[in-house]
Amino acid sequence: MVTVIPKGTSEIPAATGQRGMWIAGGIALAWLLPLATHAVHLDVLLPFVVLAGTMAVQRGCVGLFDRFVVSCAQLFGAACLFGLAITYWPGHLHPTLVAGVALTVLVLVAAATKRLTKPPKPRVERLLALAAAGVSAVTLVPYVARDLGGRLGLPLAGEDITRHFLLYDVIGRIGGYPFLRPEALRPFVPDEEWQGIANYPQGLHFAYAVLDRFVRSSGHNGAPATSVDVLVWLLVGTFLLLALAVLWAARRIAGPGASPARLLPVLFVIAAWLVLGDPVTVLSRGYPNEMAGLACAVVLTGLVARPLTRGGEQLVTVALLLVGVSFSYPLFLPYAGIVAAWWAWRARLWRHWWAWLVAIVTLAVAAIGPLTAAAASTGEQLLLNGTARVVDRPATLALAVLATLGLLANRRAPSQRAALFAVGVALAMAAGLGLYQIATIGRPVYYFDKLLHLLIVVGLAGLGGLARVLPRRGLPLRAAVAFPVVLAMAVAGGKWHATPVAPGVKLALGKDRGSPEAARDALLMARMYPDGGNAINVDLMGNPWRNWSATLGASTLQRQYRHVPGWSRLLYPGGKGGTYADLERLVVDSPVTVRFFVHDPEASMLVVDVEHPNRPAVRAGQPLPVAFGDPLAPSNIEAARLLAAKYPTKVQVVYATPANP
Structure with missing residues (x-):
């Protein structure tokens, strides 16, 4: 009897011997390829x-973008899981071992899925690609x-990037999650x-550390400037994946x-909102974990709204x-859990024992993020x-109103009801936290804005419902809907949409500079003393x-x-400042040498009386002057010289020349 394989399918022959040869050959190639690329320093290809292999299986x-987005989501979740095992294995993050196991x-x-041969050619969405x-x-x-200084200066103004680099660097050094090996973090x-x-969510930092090894074809950490350059580009890449996930x-x-x-017109509005409005500030301020969490939430x-055609793949992907x-931004986990439960209920998964097994395992692993985050936070974290x-x-x-109206117009369709439910959950979470913060401290702060970011990306995805209600014909009419929205986003922003020029426009035009001078100083010091000396x-x-x-930095x-x-x-600079005595106390108490980098003789920051600091008056939003200290207190160079003379074995003074862009 002959088995006929329909044209265009990708199932492998049923013969046991031939099947075994395919598998053995594939496994051999899975290890030979990483060995070859590492030998020629081309691990970046792996x-x-x-x-590509994940997309192929x-x-x-259906479409190419479907495969790409779903594969990226699956690989990130799998990498977070893989990190639990890789923390304890001898090879740690070596690219040959990581790629060999993955392949x-x-x-x-x-x-197992009979996809060892070339799969059918997927459909390409040209408009989505555009x-x-x-x-x-x-x-x-x-x-x-x-x-590099200009690129690093953007997130450095937000300060958080320093701790993100710290985790990314330490994971590379210890070869795994610090929350599983917290004592290894103590020296840093x-x-x-x-x-x-030690308990901060570390899934994305782990993924970055692994990718850094592939980029450099190395089994160990690179020089500080090289490592931070890779980090910045991975940060940009994460935002691009987030943007693609929203459009998809x-x-x-x-x-x-x-x-x-x-x-x-719908994709035009979404694309403009992503690069002009608040989403791009998540990139420029340097919040990689949040971007990963947003991307996972919007893919979910x-x-x-429209599940994959294979129930098993849908369950595994969810x-x-x-x-x-959980491993990137647990604040969004309640939203993800609620919408996932909505899908599971609609799919009647409670009828299957294997679905319960997957649910129990998923809940156990997903609980790691919130539990470790709880250990890292205070009772008033929110x-x-x-x-x-x-x-x-x-x-x-x-945006929330626009997305809701578009989805309500097609509420009879299951996909639109599911998307409407998702927008409602995101809106309810943001409103709930906002009301709690107002009742407790009188105003919404930080994490309320983070939940608004979630509402924005979910709302932008929900705008897809508008494509069902726009007129079939009449480009001028559709443009009349899209262009005013994009123009409104471009000309203003800020808390009440009253600040001229959108954040993305400022970034693109170089008006949003962050702190490039600080980044260049940090890089200068790191190049002169890579390990701090x-x-x-x-x-x-x-x-x-x-x-x-x-x-x-x-x-x-x-x-x-x-x-x-x-x-x-x-x-x-936002504090009360310090006196020369405070500066001297830090020098005396420091367990290591203090090395002062000085340059500008006008630079000053010390005051005589911290309770009544005599400083130049500066209007809100204006840059602080170099001479910011009390005229009666020593300048920065004078203070450094005095301390070096008094503590010659403890204090060093470096007269540096700041790097130019």
Whole structure:
């Protein structure tokens, strides 16, 4: 009897011997390829091979973008899980071992699903590709046009990037998750911050550390400047994946019946909102974990609205997305869990024992993120303030209303009801936290804006429903709907949509510079003393914000962050300031040498009386002057010289020349 395999399918022959040869050959190639690429320093190709292999084994996806987005989501969730095992194995993050295991798993999955041969050619969505290309071009221009200092200066202004680099660097050094090996983190962080940093969600940092190995074809950490450059580009890449996920989810919610003519204005509005509005500030302020959490949440939204055609793949993908949210940004996990439960109920999964098994395992693994985050936070974590930019309230409300109206118009369709439910959950979460914060501290802060970011990306995905209600014909009419929205986003932003020029426009035009001088100072210090030279390096070269950010940045690049807290408090321009006696006390108490970098003789930051500081008056929003200290207190150079003369074995003074762009 002859088995006929239909043309265009990808099932392998049923003969046991031939099947075994396919599997053995695939596994052999899975290890020979990484060995070859590592020998010629081309490990950078391996992540693309793994991604291509993951796309090839998809059975529930139709289009190329379907396969790409779903594969990226699956790989991220799988990487978070893989990190639990890799932390304890001898090879740690070596690219040959990581790629060999990943490709072997793909071969076994292909064998189990009978996808060892070339799959059918997927459909390409040209309009979606055009929108993604436009977002990529606008996003990349500000980063390509800047040098490393300029690129790093954007997130460095937000401060959080220093701790993200710290985790990414330490994971590379210890070869796994610090929350599983917290004692390995102690030499790098202050005791008072040890528990918080050790239990911070680390899934994306782990993925970054692995990708860094592939980029450099190396089994160990690179030089500080090289490592941070890779980090910045991975940060940009994460935003591009987030943008693609939002565009893809909107297209998926729109459904196959939405024509390109109807989709064009919708995707145009979504793309513009991503690069002009609040989403791009998540990139420029340096929040990689949040971007990963948003991307997982919006992919989940698209899959809940319109599930994959294969139930098994849908279940596995939803489970991996929940793990991805847990290991990157647990604040979004309640949203992800609720919409996933909605899909599970609609799919009647409670009828199957294997679905219960997957649910129990997923809940157990997904609980790791919230549990470790709880250990890292205080009881009032949701009330803390932060450095995130305040979200545009009117624009976000308008987006939520627009998405809701478009989905309500097609509420009879199951996909539209599911998307409407998702928008409602995101809106309810943001409103609930906002009301709690107002009732407790009188105003919404930080994490409320984070939940507004979630509402924005879910709302943008929900705009896909508009593609079903726009007129079939009449390009001028459709343009009349889209262009005013895009124009409104471009001309203003800010908390009440009253600040001229959108955040993305400022970024693209170079008006949003962040702190490039601080980044260049940090890189200068790291190049001169890559390991810190067994000293805490303190920047006193320029204005106060520059000195504060550069000292923080250099301490993480040089792996000396453990010694920085006292210096950070003294240098912080928003505080009361410090006297010469405070500066001397830090020198005396420092367990390591103190190395002051000085340059500008006018630079000053010390005061005579911290309760009544005599400082120049500066209007809100204006840069602080270089001479910010009390005229009666020593300048930065004078203070450094006095301390070096008094403590010659403890203090060093470096007369540096700041790097030019």
